[in-house]
Amino acid sequence: MLKVAVVGASGYTGVELLRILYAHPEVAVTCVTSEQNAGKPVSAVFPTLRGRIDLVLENLEPAGISEKVDVVFTALPHKAAMEVVPTFLKMGKDVVDLSADYRLRDAETYGLWYEKHMNPELLAQAVYGLPELRRDVIREASLIANPGCYPTSTILGLAPLLKNKLIDPKSIIVDAKSGVSGAGRGAKVDNLYCEVNEGFKAYGVGGVHRHIPEIEQELSLLNGSPLAISFTPHLVPMDRGILATIYSTPLKGVTAAELVELYQACYDGEPFVRVLPEGSFPSTAQVRGSNFCDIGVTVDKRTGRIIVVSAIDNVVKGASGQAVQNMNLMCGLPETLGLDFLPIFP
Template identity: 65%
Template sequence: MIKVAIVGASGYTGVELLRLLLNHPQVEITCVTSRQNAGSPISSVFPSLLGRSELVFDPVDVELIASRADVIFTALPHKAAMAVVPDLLEAGCKVVDLSADYRLKDAAVYEQWYQPHTSANLLAEAVYGLPELYREQIRGARLVANPGCYPTSVALGLAPLLQGELVDLASLIIDSKSGASGAGRSAKVGSLYCEVNEGFKAYGVASHRHTPEIEQTLAQLAGKPVAVSFTPHLLPVNRGILSTCYASLTGSHSTAELIELYQEHYRNEPFVRVHPEGELPNVAYVRGSNYCNIGLVSDERTGRVIVVSVIDNLLKGAASQAVQNMNLMLDLEEDCGLQQLPLFP
């Protein structure tokens, strides 16, 4: 059995990693950490796991973690991750980092949107963990930067169009919506029930930190710089992301032609599903799963294509994609431990 640890396991991403890894046939969870819950059984923090594990949260001690595990999931906020990842790598561990600290290749861009980077020497080595785009680079990597939730939905939604040079890159507009769990588990006024319920609002307009990550991936797909207008919104639901991506087509392409393109592009991808013409995805169709569902319409009147992409923000947008990356890093079957169908209704 492969020994794994979760650093920062007391949040929503942490509990989803625990749920997935406790059912993974090839791994054993040997260490979980939480600064605020050190000494507490995981079932006292997450009653949903009652009876499934006797693990107790440890404090964050790199030497202890590295002595117990071969693969580490760092589910920490940005800045906190870069304080432990270099030492874990130095100890010989493989790391899947779920923060933003190693996603951006340019340290100056990271520092513009976040804060000073203390281990920028690792940025060139870190592999961006979107398997549908970078599968071969992920295999054998020792540090994988797990993508953000919004960037995952956008990159998978637009990849066939950009690689096929079918859209005007200057026309890209991305309108995304996320469930409240995307804000994390810590108490915030904006995440309170009475603040979210029966409300619907935009936030981070022209300033959301996922913007440079989205642009970096789309630029790699297009082979040239890309700038987007990205506006996220908060939905009054627990989980799920729906991204609606707009672009002007460079030629005349019908909905049927573009759907055929997408179906062929993702034919061998186990976790991307393309809806047939006349159907569009719903966040309810992917809840609790590692799937990304995509639908689209070619608007012949305006010459634009509208792509709708949905994921579960806590799974394909975080925890299950991290497990997918681990499977590739360790040469396991890519879908090992990830074959759960979505929950519905």
């Protein structure tokens, strides 16, 4: 039985970790922290947990926590994560960090999009935790940089095309849409019910969203040389879900049937990627609450462009579910353990 800490348990990814880990047969959550709510039972912050998880939220003291657990999930804002992760590592703990702090291999890029990195020496050690791309390295890692939600859906959607050199890397446009949980649980007017409900908008228009360098880093690796994408995120009035509609220009003619076959081959055996049959496309409603990434692909015959549609639950495969998947790999457990639940519908 692994003893696990969820550091930063009063946000949406925190409570989702607790939901998933509660049903995990090889895990016992023994520590939860929240600076804001320290001293309160976690079930007072999230009454969904009432009667099942009665832990009291602690202050974030990495050394003390390390004594009590084997694995640490850090579900903190960026910066807050890199303030504590080094201590956990020094204490020999396995860490799955859900923040952005260890996702970029290049400290300078991190500095450009976020701020000066506090422990750049750890970047080489951290493994970008997308199991479909680097399962074996994850198994050996002690620090996992858990991918962002937009990057997960985008990279899985494009990997087969780039690996197989099928598209012009300069042609990629990602039009992405996210549910509101992606904006976090902070008390901001912009995220009030009445501000968000019954409206749809773009944000971060013009290539300024912080997930861009992360996506480009991984796509460039797949491509074999640097590339740049156009990426526009949008806010959908729903709790959960990301859908990315991805446009690219093939280097030579290709049919929808060939593409579907390619994707199915590429993701054959992957437990959490479902490639849809030709003519079917995903909906976030069909992955809600699950660790699946559903992908549909086709060709627009009139313009020749390839269109990939990729859907995940941003809180599960885009955050906490993927974090548990990484933990399973790191700890030598079956990859799907505790994650093989179906989407909830409706």
